[in-house]
Amino acid sequence: MSARLLLRLHRIGLIAMAYFSIFYVLVNSAAFPIIAGKTRAAQEAFGHSVTVLGATFAWLLPLPVRPDTAAGYLQWRGYGFFAIVFAVWGLFSACGAVRRDEDRGLVESWLSSGVSRLRLLATRSIFFAALSAEIVTLAGVAGWLGCLIAGTPADVAGLVGESAALWALTLACFGIGLVVAQLVGDFRAAASAGGVVLLLMFLLDSIGRSSVHRAPFTDISVFFLFNQSNAVAPGGSFDLVATVLLFAVCAVATVAAAAAFVRRDIGSGLIRQRPRGATEVHEASTNPLLRIPVIRGLWIRRIGAVGWTVGMAVAAAAVVLLVNATATFFATTPSLSSYLRGLAGNVHTVLLALIWLSFAQALVAILSITTVSRWSGDDSSGVLEMQLAEPLPRWRVLAERATELTVTVTVASFVAMAVILALAPAEAIAVDIGNLLIATALLIPFALTFAAVGAVLAGWRPRVAVVVLSTIAAISYLVFELGPLFKWPSWADNLSVFQLYGTPLITPVFVGGLIAMLAIVIVGFGSAGVVLARRDVAA
């Protein structure tokens, strides 16, 4: 197994995590004086507000420590949230390394080349450990740099300690993923079962953190062990024992996974499914949905589509439920209240617009990128060749792809909108239904803008499509988030695709942006059609 091949197998996680962690850490540290204010008094007032807000968010993030400093704020917003993201990454990477590669026949091929099962598992684990160490280090360096830009350098030893704890958590979750993936027979089942295990551990820690009385067994949660360290914050500490325990979880889980891997058959899990009945089926499926254009694609990918819809609905509900607490925080923070006063409308509505719509934009952009990744995969895997072996013009394949994405984005966005409309009155948030409808509808051209660029890239260079599109999205989001904070010129702001969407819930529709998005969609898909028609498939 070459390092190049392993790097390729982990490329999507690597790219996504590198972009996300560097950007997220930089924003939450470098922009601190802009968010909290430049004077010591303003920063102390900000810290007080964050402490109050932190108590409301205790179920999600650990309580803040010295949030009146850039490093303390980074610890709370940055590393507190990283625990969730890196844990999920570790789990999914392990499930993919075991199950996806087995589905592709790679594991069988490696084993038949003389590599032992133990060596294979060890190689994958060591490679992931090296990869995650790099990402964690990059995040640490970005944090140090961000605090330096903010004018309050972070303690290097603290950053190293916190990075070590984060690395240990990621590896522990990777180990858990390795074990779960040995038990079941496919990636979907492994990811679901592993997700449930992580969720239970998170809830256990969450209950322990937000309850007056300490709930039993919280200590067994990997999140609890990680949250024992808060070394980036001034006055915080690094818990060596808890970090070593996380490494121990990883070691024990990896050994257990290795034992299971040696025992089980390739292609199936340790827990075997009941075999199907002996009756053979010789009929084609009678499912009419498989015959209808667009619907057939949606049906095949129904679990993913439902997942996105539920995910966006849950995110929308969480945002609505947190608006009141966030409004109080903004109102008591001088730098932020002045920012809010600059925007017209009710403070709750403004916050809903700012938080939900930027969140929804990020989600649909990710949905578009993952869809483009599948389009590229369809080419290299031969699916596109099989589709084109049927009497379908190439433009129709492209049109079906675009329509399928449009339907998924529409359903997910409007279900999320319905959740907002259902929950907002109970939280005393006034929402203009017409504006919310427009804002939700505008997410469709926004998502298609990324898809159109992705369609051109997938047709031109399928292998680099995801990397290039992710880079465009990451830079766009960076410009969108940092531009207003650092008061960049408007021409720079308008380079961001996110900027084209505008803030339709609180300001009139950005017509120029909408026209630009529609132009990109038309030109993009038009060009993609030409590229697809001219190029060789599966060559």
Added chain:
Amino acid sequence: MSSAIVMHGLTKDYGSGHGLFNLDLEVAESEVFGFLGPNGAGKTTTIRLLMGVIHASAGSATIFGLDCDRESVAVKRDVGYLPGELPQFGGMRGSEVVTYLGGMRGGIDTARVKELSARLELDLGRRFREYSRGNKQKLGLVLAFMHRPRLLILDEPTGGLDPLNQQTFHHLVGEVKASGTTVFLSSHVLSEVEETCSRVGIIRDGRLVSDMTMDKVHELRFHEVVIEFGGDVPEAAVRAATGVEDVAVDGLRLTCTVHGGFDPLLAAISAHTVVDMVSREPSLETLFLSYYKQ
């Protein structure tokens, strides 16, 4: 008889001498044509050009008078296609793959699907990822044959099939040929095309080196024979036998090549005790080398 497939100067140049060069070939309607060549010779490239998934650098190809590139959609209405390797359909059941791809064509002949899957002993109720290589190949055959196309383009159709299912495949080809279907199949195994084809084209390094009837192929082919004798080795008699060449003796073992029938060789050794006798078909590459040596 009119032509089902016509290729004129068909070229796909990938650079560095790789690809397909200046291919001129015609396949008549109702003909079963075998496209033979070693791995990497250009068989799949030719098939992909016919299917319109890749574009020619030069030349042209038509199927039933329609241009394979410009009118590829119309072409595919009449074509059943088996690729060299089916893509991963993951958790979809075989029955769902059939309906999904059949739906793209506009309809499914359910009776035909049932007949084909039963004859090939393919359980369509299982998920694609659970299929063995042979079962995936059977599914590919069902997909290619299920809409009763006028032309079948099959890329190494018996790969992964056991001998019984290979026989079923040969019967299926015989049946569709009888009903007027044209078949264009690629292979690198001579015995496979012998079973089914009436004519073969041989391709090597991207160039068509021979286009011949099966009678000519029978003349061309030979066997490598190893005979273990119990006593005396009749070397002189074997050397004198018609069609026997490259005779070599090592102790009680005699090796030779036999062109045409076995009767002269069998007559030469009939008076001697034979302990063991093995006859092997040479690889296509060996066959070509022998052919060009001549």
